[in-house]
Amino acid sequence: MKDVQSSPDHRNIPIDHVGVKGIRYPITVLDKHEREQHTTASIDMFVDLPHQFRGTHMSRFIEILNEHRKEIHIRRLPMILRAIRESFDASSAHIELRFPYFIEKAAPVTATTGLMEYECCFRAASGQQGDDALVGVKVPVMTLCPCSKEISDYGAHNQRGVVSLDVRYRKMVWIEDLITTVEACASSPIYSLLKRPDEKFVTEASYNNPKFVEDVVRDVAVAMNANDRISWFRVSTENFESIHNHSAYACIEQQKEL
Amino acid sequence: MKDVQSSPDHRNIPIDHVGVKGIRYPITVLDKHEREQHTTASIDMFVDLPHQFRGTHMSRFIEILNEHRKEIHIRRLPMILRAIRESFDASSAHIELRFPYFIEKAAPVTATTGLMEYECCFRAASGQQGDDALVGVKVPVMTLCPCSKEISDYGAHNQRGVVSLDVRYRKMVWIEDLITTVEACASSPIYSLLKRPDEKFVTEASYNNPKFVEDVVRDVAVAMNANDRISWFRVSTENFESIHNHSAYACIEQQKEL
Amino acid sequence: MKDVQSSPDHRNIPIDHVGVKGIRYPITVLDKHEREQHTTASIDMFVDLPHQFRGTHMSRFIEILNEHRKEIHIRRLPMILRAIRESFDASSAHIELRFPYFIEKAAPVTATTGLMEYECCFRAASGQQGDDALVGVKVPVMTLCPCSKEISDYGAHNQRGVVSLDVRYRKMVWIEDLITTVEACASSPIYSLLKRPDEKFVTEASYNNPKFVEDVVRDVAVAMNANDRISWFRVSTENFESIHNHSAYACIEQQKEL
């Protein structure tokens, strides 16, 4: 059969990224406490396409995914990228995995445990300028408004917010450690399971620790700056305001000096 | 050209609903205060299909929509349903429109005004058992947890929730009135624009008015029961809990006695 | 500490459903070929609330989930429902799980295998009218338009569609079998991995097997009617039309005679 994709192209335009998006796939992720964790991912895979070729053989991405099945974790990504570059004879390759990650978490007073879910992602690229890798976590937190507390005789509005932290690193970082750091920067962590003494604790602790979105991203930035493993980060906080129907938002991106 | 849709079908199975989904369309809705309001809708339109025909001429739905363009509001829906039934020679017809609706709302102390958006829907059907019409509103509100307030020395967790209210009616009801009723059943309405004195007011008012999801749906049910225009309702509340990563939820559906 | 939820309520309004929504949780599902499969679910759990009580102890749902962790599959759901009813002293209990499910599938010519993902759900309820259980699958398929093929000199528009099939059953049904049945009713199944001879096969096979959304739901209905295990079904097909920006849709719901 004719290989249409390999036919020559005369438009003289290279393509930055070409590949497959939104592949759902079961994966196994390294777990700091349990060694590994089964979860399900949504995966994107791309290569570049030189100007002289018309198309890409998309099915090869799926073949490579199948070959590395059941061992798709972050330490494997460089091998998968190498396999992609070889299979496509490409000068660059990208892969991104987004997946729910589960952590057992003890309530602050009763120590009753429950599972919390965090949306995480790994992104890796390999190209002529070298390799790149990024880990991302989305951490739901509680934020209590400092202004509302200050101006009100009692009470203070609070809400769920989501802190998104993406990092590049010099030395491997655990998802668990990024999440713990972020949770310490909010008014309070949130939990799947709280008994009444825990709910009292979280209510009072957050009231004693009011934070704007601006405070949360700055405190995460301070922690990332103090962490030698991290070389770059972008942190944003989106608060689903309990007094409005829109979000409050703040974002800091920083390339750390060597 | 051959009319494939009109060819006979021998599987002997009538189809309940067949039609088009997710048509985006600009519409004009009656506005209690401004006479009318321009907005954009997502529209579904269906008929039934008797067992003896193979298919439906889907393009006719779009033609009918185009004919009634710029006058698509709830009073027009019976005419549109009649046009659908005639065009398709169908024994039943359904239409549903989901659209953002905007209401000017004054802040509680400074009376500064801002626009609030509410997701609303109209659903209408015409069939051999008669006609049916339903109006729905989704109202974002603030809820403050009675348990958290009771057990804590200070503060109380609160959050954004969404109250979904669908009603059938004996006499026409305004979207504006349904929304006002729902907002009065929460710990506090929410606003697009609040100055500091307003934020203080909302914070303290919600602290003085704690509500579980159970309280909100019951209070809306009491109001619907007391409203003679309403013949049926379903109300649900979903709280995006500020201390959890999941929602609290309650729902009541009631057919009122005549 | 005071138990606010258990305080009496005088509004005299029972609540149909009250509970928790959108809990993300790792689960294990029975797999026809591999014995079991790890995946991740989004879970809702509800009870009814009698008119005399103010609130529900939401944390108990999470405790019950934790107790049955790692053994959440459909045969366990009646036990979980019983545990919920006992814990809440409730007259009814509901649980719903939505999860991606993965099936190894061979390409039609080369037999190269790849993993396909299907969104599935289990819903179970236990109440004074007895127990109820429902299995649902969403099956992405290819549909090729019979009208377009008939009236055109060459080619025919085709597209991805999604067939949603929910069933109640007299005897246990496998997710795998529901999916196989649905795929046989479309113009062609779809695959994660196709080599060129497979792509040729799928292209020609779908061209030889044109189907309207009406045809797909009727053919599934015929198969469900012929399957003695099934007592009730609802099947819908939504086609993401390649010539329009809206969907074509058809739906049949049927309670089978005993």
Added chain:
Amino acid sequence: MKDVQSSPDHRNIPIDHVGVKGIRYPITVLDKHEREQHTTASIDMFVDLPHQFRGTHMSRFIEILNEHRKEIHIRRLPMILRAIRESFDASSAHIELRFPYFIEKAAPVTATTGLMEYECCFRAASGQQGDDALVGVKVPVMTLCPCSKEISDYGAHNQRGVVSLDVRYRKMVWIEDLITTVEACASSPIYSLLKRPDEKFVTEASYNNPKFVEDVVRDVAVAMNANDRISWFRVSTENFESIHNHSAYACIEQQKEL
């Protein structure tokens, strides 16, 4: 009342973007043929925050939006940005609006007209490095696979795809013109309303004009390179493959030489 936001901050960390996200608002957009068009937008507005201040007065964004209400179109954005910078005494300001835009489109043979909806966006920024403005359109199209056509004895798989085109410009560009350009680069435009002769035409025209995602982005790139008004563009195509449950994707970004 104390102004908590204006209190000093000692963490010494400036914030790149701080503001409000997801405000739903009715807007009026310039229309090439009808002069103007009413639609509804989702709006984000940000400023930077210098290191010495703790917080931002978020309500001012909404006040500025209210002041410019009913005249929010792209030519007004520089004035809105100036108002934001002045109100916040900020060195940079950003605004983004995403909205459905409707265009009357005639079917290719019968010339029957129907309304097509396109998701569009305006993004504008003003800072110390100067001003920036970007227009984006998402254009649903039909793509027919060249490989499938070549290797099959009859038929070819085709599907809906979405082409996302963002441009920066030297001279004002119409949304309508960007859309027309993109539609000419696909296998066929798509329509809201097609009668049978139109459906035959679109089927045959797309069969005669097969395009990979790679072809679509390259053809758009060629058109953007030839258009003197455009100074920068990013074009991507995502195909909702009719033979797979994942997407094929290609992307080109290009800064044009002066």
